[in-house]
Amino acid sequence: MPDRVCRQRVAASETAVLLASRAAQRLHGLVSNTGQKDENMHFYAYTIARPPKTLTEREQELLLRTSGQYRAGFREHIIFSVALGTAMREFEILALDVGDIFDAHGVPRRRIKLRVFKRSTERPADQIVILPETLRAKLEKFYRWKRENGESLAPTAPLFMSRRRRRLSARQLRELFHKWQERAGFDRRLGFHSLRHTACSNVYKRTKDIRLTQRFARHKSFLTTVIYTYPSDEDLLRALLDQPC
Structure with a gap:
């Protein structure tokens, strides 16, 4: 590679780092003026080289509808619904036990306390997740589905099990997610973490409240949450609806 090209790339990288650093400093010193706050957030967002990959509204609809049409796919439908409804990470979902979600009477809880989650300190604060009412209604059906399929409903039993009655693995879940993308007719391949990105983007899109999204x-x-102010795949598609071509 020519030295001139190398120098240009290094300079571009240094500029991006400088912009991100300045934006972060500005964000830490947010003033009370709402306009200034929004300007700072968007300035920081646009220094991000790789925006989060998200599902479009059409892709979300297709994924949930297709996986919900088949009894054999109901387990995956619930997993996708949990991811989109709560923004839980892949490993957090797979670590769930029956007792984490359901009380002694088989009723889905409104708030769940995660036992396994991403930790940033040795003594992290409790991680509480609120389950939307639509998701709780689906979970009630899933409880009956598990019972009808002979799966254990003991509090310590895995919530999501494989055909061999073992806890579903991350590899299995990723393969299932890719399979359902194909069945739903996706024209691209997304990772499971895109569901978390989509869930967070959906909340920010509806509320425009960065603290609520955080x-x-x-x-x-x-500062981590600010990435969801970046234009989503859905925003890009809508912008191109009337594009002359």
Whole structure:
């Protein structure tokens, strides 16, 4: 590679780092003026080289509808619904036990306390997740589905089990997610973490409240949450609807 090209790339990288650093400093010193706050957030967001990958509204609809059409796919439908409804991470979902979600009477809880989650300190604060009512209604059906399929409903039993009655693994879940993307007719391949990105983007899109989105995402710093102010795949598609071509 020519030295001139190398120098240009290094300079571009240094510029990006400098912009991100300045934006972060500005964000830490947010003033009370709302306009200034929004300007700072968007300035920081646009220094991000790789925006989060998210599902479009159409892709979300197709994924949930297709996986919900088949009894054999109901387990995956619930997993996708949990991810989109709570923004829980892949390993957090797979670590769930029956007792984490359901009380002694088989009723889905409104708030669940995670036992396994991403830790940033040795003594992290409790991680509480609120389950939307639509998701709780689906979980009630899933409880009956597990009972009808002979799966254990003991409090310590895995919530999501494989056909061999073992806890579903991350590899198995990723393969299932890719399979359902194909069945739903996706024209691209997304990773499971895109569901978390989509959930957080959905909350920010509806509320335009970065602090609320931070709480939903369970981020320690809202600087991490600012990535969801970046234009989503859905925003890009809508912008191109009337594109002359």
